[in-house]
Amino acid sequence: MSHPHPDFELYDNIDRTPDQVAAASAVTATRYDLRRWSLRDAEEFLARHPLPSAPLPRLDPxxxxxxxxxxxxxxxxxxxxxxxxxxxxxxxxxxxxxxxxxxxxxxxxxxxxxxxxxxxxxxxxxxxxxxxxxxxxxxxxxxxxxxxxxxxxxxxxxxxxxx
Structure with missing residues (x-):
């Protein structure tokens, strides 16, 4: 069985989170996977359009x-x-x-x-x-x-x- 995700091995649940195990059994990506793949594919864009990485100044309560x-x-x-x-x-x-x-x-x-x-x-x-x-x-x-x-x-x- 071929899996569509580049870093997924079938039945490899060692060190996986419950979210990852559930996603694997549903043959879908986790939120983390989606974010990681998206950031990888946006690297060049972010190099051309740098965005602040630090959080906004915090309100002093x-x-x-x-x-x-x-x-x-x-x-x-x-x-x-x-x-x-x-x-x-x-x-x-x-x-x-x-x-x-x-x-x-x-x-x-x-x-x-x-x-x-x-x-x-x-x-x-x-x-x-x-x-x-x-x-x-x-x-x-x-x-x-x-x-x-x-x-x-x-x-x-x-x-x-x-x-």
């Missing part, structure tokens, strides 16, 4: 954690929340835009099926921003409860005595 621990009022918690959202928004927006650009590459998104890679990428782009919008909405709900609560319903009218 210290000031937010300290401020949250000291917060005593909803307004103070909101200040922490809004500062955090403002700090991460530019990066999340750029991430969303890049994912959208990847999804739209060569117009593949136009006639793509709902469960296709381009549609998944478009959904991921949207969900990045959705997370921030949901956090903001939650913060506004807390502030509305604090500063603009819903009016209390009027007390029930006394019922006339039946008799």
């Amino acid at each position: 210290g000031p937010y954690v300290a401020a949250l621990a000291a917060a005593e009022k909803p307004a103070e918690v909101s200040a922490v929340t809004q500062h955090l959202l403002d700090a991460v928004y530019p990066t999340v927006r750029e991430l969303s835009n890049l994912l959208l650009g990847i999804a739209r590459w060569e117009g593949r998104h136009r006639s793509a099926a709902p469960d296709s890679a381009p549609k998944m990428l478009m959904s991921a782009a949207s969900r990045c921003l959705d997370a921030l919008a949901l956090a903001d909405q939650a913060d506004m709900r807390v502030l509305r409860g604090e500063y603009d609560p819903a009016p209390q319903p009027p007390p029930p009218r006394p019922q006339p005595a039946q008799g």
Whole structure:
């Protein structure tokens, strides 16, 4: 039996991960295999278009954690929340835009099926921003409860005595 993967030997499960064993029995590649083959085939491209290999600068959570621990009022918690959202928004927006650009590459998104890679990428782009919008909405709900609560319903009218 000939196997389509260049570095696969049938029944060689020694030192393989459960993912690799499952992939071998399904005659498919693992995520690691796909990434490795893709990087090999993109070497020349990456040499011409170097991309940063270091992670983006990390957000320092210290000031937010300290401020949250000291917060005593909803307004103070909101200040922490809004500062955090403002700090991460530019990066999340750029991430969303890049994912959208990847999804739209060569117009593949136009006639793509709902469960296709381009549609998944478009959904991921949207969900990045959705997370921030949901956090903001939650913060506004807390502030509305604090500063603009819903009016209390009027007390029930006394019922006339039946008799």
